[in-house]
Amino acid sequence: MSLPHAILTALLEKPSSGLELTRRFDKSIGFFWSATHQQIYRELSRLEATGLIRALQRTGPVRGQKKEYEVLPAGRAELARWTAAADDPRPIRDPLLLRLRAAAVVGTAGLDGELRRQLALHRESLASYRTIERRDFAPGEEDRGDPLQHAVLRAGIGLEAFWVQWLEETLETLPAPPPEPPA
Amino acid sequence: MSLPHAILTALLEKPSSGLELTRRFDKSIGFFWSATHQQIYRELSRLEATGLIRALQRTGPVRGQKKEYEVLPAGRAELARWTAAADDPRPIRDPLLLRLRAAAVVGTAGLDGELRRQLALHRESLASYRTIERRDFAPGEEDRGDPLQHAVLRAGIGLEAFWVQWLEETLETLPAPPPEPPA
DNA sequence: AGGTACATGTAACATGTTACATGATTCC
DNA sequence: GGAATCATGTAACATGTTACATGTACCT
Known part of the structure; x- marks a missing residue:
């Protein structure tokens, strides 16, 4: 609701x-x-x-x-x-984690490319949130902006930063993908 | 799907x-x-x-x-x-962030207690994930467990750790709640 | 008169939630 | 035979997605 x-x-x-x-x-x-x-x-x-x-x-x-x-x-x-009101935190529900689990069963073919794609998208989001933060919550200048709205934005930044870091780590543990065939 | x-x-x-x-x-x-x-x-x-x-x-x-x-x-x-397959990351969708934004408009009465409640729940989840990690992915012992399954678990740990940290920070920025009336 | 942007809506369907219904098996 | 547990299912509804329908205002 x-x-x-x-x-x-x-x-x-x-x-x-x-x-x-x-x-x-x-x-x-x-x-x-x-x-x-x-x-x-x-x-x-x-x-x-x-x-x-x-x-x-x-x-x-x-x-x-x-x-x-x-x-x-x-x-x-x-x-x-x-x-x-009391309302329990949303349980994690992410198709990407499901896909990793599936890959553990059916193999990692093509997974590397998709993880890199996700990484690029999360880096973009992270950069855009940071731009907003610099614009609306510049430090020093007499606390512009509502602290609650800032907390919301910090959540967005923190979550995107988490995914970026996790994807970088996960890509390292993945077996190397086959080299691209020359055209 | x-x-x-x-x-x-x-x-x-x-x-x-x-x-x-x-x-x-x-x-x-x-x-x-x-x-x-x-x-x-x-x-x-x-x-x-x-x-x-x-x-x-x-x-x-x-x-x-x-x-x-x-x-x-x-x-x-x-x-x-x-x-x-290519599938864009799920956008963030969290009622708690919505509630913070609402609190910026209607006031923070009662919010402090709810944030502490959420913090306790996330600490519990984090602890239980870490227990599973120690059990199924103990370091050293010849890489037991699938690295992909470990990556999934690391995501759970990282996300819960993020929320714990974010809630701690956010509670500090919140105006102090009224003291409990003595019974 | 036609095109475009503005503005509100319907319809059909997919997914997720809550409550309830029905039958089989086991134990006492 | 009654209670508890295992097991599969229906029904109704809430929420979210996709495609389409209808009308207004303005510009050329």
């Missing part, structure tokens, strides 16, 4: 329409909770039906016309409750 | 019935890909229908009677293909 709360948070930060939310879920919020516009519209309808948000006044509900939502007091209360 | 491949891997390691698979998904495989028995039975039916596995001979298909499956050559081939 995270998506409704993600939307409540986004709407509290700034009342928005479905499409605007979709764009924000492609950027900052989407770094740790992605959602498509179909999910967002479905969830907006539910949140409105349960009285946690409401649409800002409009003459008639016409398709194709922008519809902005804002959070109602009940929505803010629900979000505050959820923020501090 | 990871569950079918998780099942193929498990069945290659050892042909099993649905319930036996369920138990194995509560242990080693489940550390990085969990599944309930309902999911497993549903997927076993599909894998059998698509010719990747088959049930070992039985007189009549009776409810309540054990049914063992084994992987067919097509299943092994599909697993090998999937192992080395």
